[in-house]
Amino acid sequence: xxxxxxxxxxxxxxxxxxxxxxxxxxxxxxxxxxxxRVEAAINELGFVRHGSASTLRxxxxxxxxxxxxxxxxxxxxxxxxxxxxxxxxLGYAVILGNSAGSPDKEDRNLRVLxxxxxxxxxxxxxxxxxxxLDRLREHGISVVLVDHPxxxxxxxxxxxDDVAGGxxxxxxxxxxxxxxxxxxxxxxxxxxxxxRREGAKAAVRAAGLDPGDLRVTEAATMTARAGEKAAADLIxxxxxxxxxxxxxxxALGVLRALLRSGVRVPEDVAxxxxxxxxxxxxSTVSLSSMRQPTYQLGRIATELLLDECDNxxxxxxxxxxxxxxxxxxxxxx
Amino acid sequence: xxxxxxxxxxxxxxxxxxxxxxxxxxxxxxxxxxxxRVEAAINELGFVRHGSASTLRxxxxxxxxxxxxxxxxxxxxxxxxxxxxxxxxLGYAVILGNSAGSPDKEDRNLRVLxxxxxxxxxxxxxxxxxxxLDRLREHGISVVLVDHPxxxxxxxxxxxDDVAGGxxxxxxxxxxxxxxxxxxxxxxxxxxxxxRREGAKAAVRAAGLDPGDLRVTEAATMTARAGEKAAADLIxxxxxxxxxxxxxxxALGVLRALLRSGVRVPEDVAxxxxxxxxxxxxSTVSLSSMRQPTYQLGRIATELLLDECDNxxxxxxxxxxxxxxxxxxxxxx
DNA sequence: GCTTGGAAGTAAAACGTTTCTATAGCCGGG
DNA sequence: CCCGGCTATAGAAACGTTTTACTTCCAAGC
Numbered sequence: 051x052x053x054x055x056x057x058x059x060x061x062x063x064x065x066x067x068x069x070x071x072x073x074x075x076x077x078x079x080x081x082x083x084x085x086x087r088v089e090a091a092i093n094e095l096g097f098v099r100h101g102s103a104s105t106l107r108x109x110x111x112x113x114x115x116x117x118x119x120x121x122x123x124x125x126x127x128x129x130x131x132x133x134x135x136x137x138x139x140l141g142y143a144v145i146l147g148n149s150a151g152s153p154d155k156e157d158r159n160l161r162v163l164x165x166x167x168x169x170x171x172x173x174x175x176x177x178x179x180x181x182x183l184d185r186l187r188e189h190g191i192s193v194v195l196v197d198h199p200x201x202x203x204x205x206x207x208x209x210x211d212d213v214a215g216g217x218x219x220x221x222x223x224x225x226x227x228x229x230x231x232x233x234x235x236x237x238x239x240x241x242x243x244x245x246r247r248e249g250a251k252a253a254v255r256a257a258g259l260d261p262g263d264l265r266v267t268e269a270a271t272m273t274a275r276a277g278e279k280a281a282a283d284l285i286x287x288x289x290x291x292x293x294x295x296x297x298x299x300x301a302l303g304v305l306r307a308l309l310r311s312g313v314r315v316p317e318d319v320a321x322x323x324x325x326x327x328x329x330x331x332x333s334t335v336s337l338s339s340m341r342q343p344t345y346q347l348g349r350i351a352t353e354l355l356l357d358e359c360d361n362x363x364x365x366x367x368x369x370x371x372x373x374x375x376x377x378x379x380x381x382x383x
Numbered sequence: 384x385x386x387x388x389x390x391x392x393x394x395x396x397x398x399x400x401x402x403x404x405x406x407x408x409x410x411x412x413x414x415x416x417x418x419x420r421v422e423a424a425i426n427e428l429g430f431v432r433h434g435s436a437s438t439l440r441x442x443x444x445x446x447x448x449x450x451x452x453x454x455x456x457x458x459x460x461x462x463x464x465x466x467x468x469x470x471x472x473l474g475y476a477v478i479l480g481n482s483a484g485s486p487d488k489e490d491r492n493l494r495v496l497x498x499x500x501x502x503x504x505x506x507x508x509x510x511x512x513x514x515x516l517d518r519l520r521e522h523g524i525s526v527v528l529v530d531h532p533x534x535x536x537x538x539x540x541x542x543x544d545d546v547a548g549g550x551x552x553x554x555x556x557x558x559x560x561x562x563x564x565x566x567x568x569x570x571x572x573x574x575x576x577x578x579r580r581e582g583a584k585a586a587v588r589a590a591g592l593d594p595g596d597l598r599v600t601e602a603a604t605m606t607a608r609a610g611e612k613a614a615a616d617l618i619x620x621x622x623x624x625x626x627x628x629x630x631x632x633x634a635l636g637v638l639r640a641l642l643r644s645g646v647r648v649p650e651d652v653a654x655x656x657x658x659x660x661x662x663x664x665x666s667t668v669s670l671s672s673m674r675q676p677t678y679q680l681g682r683i684a685t686e687l688l689l690d691e692c693d694n695x696x697x698x699x700x701x702x703x704x705x706x707x708x709x710x711x712x713x714x715x716x
Numbered sequence: 717g718c719t720t721g722g723a724a725g726t727a728a729a730a731c732g733t734t735t736c737t738a739t740a741g742c743c744g745g746g
Numbered sequence: 747c748c749c750g751g752c753t754a755t756a757g758a759a760a761c762g763t764t765t766t767a768c769t770t771c772c773a774a775g776c
Binding site for chain 2: 053096098099100101102103105106111113121122124127128130131134138143144145146147148155158159161162163164165166167185188189190274302305306328329331332333334335336
Binding site: 398399400401402405412413414417436438439440441442 | 753754755756757758760761762763
């Protein structure tokens with residue numbers, strides 16, 4: 051419980067607290083001899099700077115927030131890895147918030163981040179209400195959107211083209227000869243789900259079919275378990291020739307349920323997922339998917355955020371849009 | 384940038400700052416009428432409490448740290464989900480640190496947590512140096528070990544019996560008739576890897592074989608990619624009849640490499656992993672594994688930590704040891 | 717020899733809370 | 747009518763830093 055403060059260090063080294071602070075923050079401003087004496091005192095006493103006091107006085111912290119929709123989804127894990135790498139390179143700590151798809155929980159998390167006076171927030175918003183994010187900005191907290199287009203011009207965003215992804219996925223299924231396609235999606239409150247559906251419809255239309263024929267099955271969550279349930283529903287209602295899932299977790303669940311029911315993939319039904327998580331390649335029938343530059347998404351978003359924080363004058367807001375890539379595997383052979 | 388402070392709220396509501404603080408922290412102590420007036424002022428002005436100031440004055444924060452070895456491993460993700468759920472139920476924020484297996488990085492993360500004056504730390508230590516954790520305790524930061532036995536009696540720990548797990552896994556392989564077994568492990572600096580090996584040796588010995596015959600292949604990281612490489616080495620050196628992998632990520636990599644080389648699983652080689660991550664059941668050949676109560680690990684560790692923080696007087700330190708469970712699937716049929 | 721200027725360090729104020737002590741107002745009992 | 751004992755609130759100090767303005771010292775320039 052030895053609360054060693056900057057004063058103790060100062061006394062021990064025979065200097066004033068201000069000088070210790072200078073050693074910590076602007077070592078160039080203090081004479082080498084004194085600096086060494088102070089550093090020795092710091093080590094001897096086991097001094098650890100009190101971050102809150104520092105934040106309070108300096109008016110800003112070296113912490114950023116990361117709010118994701120589902121920490122159990124490898125997609126977000128990989129984003130988080132990219133974020134963490136950049137943040138720790140630049141000496142920032144990351145506070146993680148998992149909204150679990152609930153706007154309420156997301157709100158609570160954002161409030162916690164606001165109270166911590168984080169420098170900035172990286173968020174994959176689960177709803178479509180920009181007002182909450184604007185409120186953060188009013189408190190001087192920068193916001194960068196991850197896997198989501200910008201709400202406004204004076205804001206950075208890093209996204210992947212979901213309409214194009216949905217189109218490419220379904221075009222691939224149709225090119226294999228499928229005439230009836232089902233879309234298994236998560237909640238339609240999630241933007242990605244909506245846009246991938248729009249892309250899917252566009253592909254159906256482009257093939258000269260009726261986009262209204264795209265059968266949409268909405269699962270409550272984007273998990274493998276929900277995928278199994280969706281597959282059961284599809285089987286009960288009569289299977290289409292091909293299934294497009296809004297993410298790989300759903301697709302893996304669908305695949306498991308289909309195989310358990312004796313449905314052959316891809317012979318009876320072709321299947322494609324989205325995200326190309328590592329496990330897609332390793333699954334029972336290896337899963338076709340739409341690959342996204344996930345780790346890069348996290349890295350670049352963090353670089354943008356920290357640039358905005360550290361160089362507010364020269365910072366130029368950017369809207370970055372990646373293109374997803376089709377990875378064809380056994381499930382659509 | 385409107386920095387609304389407690390003083391502004393006080394002025395707006397016609398009370399003193401102390402009263403506003405009471406409304407925030409001990410609403411019972413203030414008359415209903417005044418409370419309402421203050422709450423109205425808070426909403427009207429969009430006041431957000433400055434966490435750093437609060438932490439500084441109160442001497443403690445409502446934040447805990449979580450330090451894991453590999454955030455990309457679904458095992459830790461699920462632990463993190465348990466941690467996050469409990470923490471957010473009790474109004475705590477979680478700062479996540481990913482050591483990526485490097486003790487250096489872990490040290491840096493712990494330093495960040497110490498500076499933030501987190502209330503406590505949950506950690507799956509990547510090395511075996513208790514001194515660093517003791518240093519945290521000296522700063523008044525409680526520590527609970529996750530998936531690791533306690534270093535000392537006055538400390539909580541939640542672990543799973545890795546020796547028993549290793550023994551059960553290899554006993555299962557031997558019961559299927561395998562005479563030669565290889566152990567594909569991560570770095571031997573990781574305790575889990577060592578103990579699972581001890582268990583494996585015990586099982587070999589119990590079967591009347593020479594424990595020295597357990598072939599050990601050490602991978603640099605516990606990832607699927609490292610597993611693929613380990614499998615290549617095994618193939619080059621001559622395959623055993625069965626392979627036990629220290630976790631499912633390694634096992635999935637081994638499986639992928641074996642199948643690609645035309646080795647049949649389980650006909651030519653039986654394979655078992657560890658952790659029973661979700662994807663084990665969904666893989667090409669469904670993977671046998673040792674299941675651990677992962678989510679519970681995170682939940683219980685957090686409950687212990689927060690109990691230690693919130694009720695230091697009545698808190699009783701606990702060492703909890705779960706038993707893993709064998710899940711047999713196709714890969715060991 | 718006197719000024720000027722710079723380097724090195726000190727002293728004190730400030731950041732926004734929480735918490736302790738003090739005080740004002742009120743009620744009921746004697 | 748007064749006083750003890752409440753409750754509700756005010757006021758001020760303190761938490762550990764950072765930062766600004768200031769002092770001291772010394773060397774160089776004239």
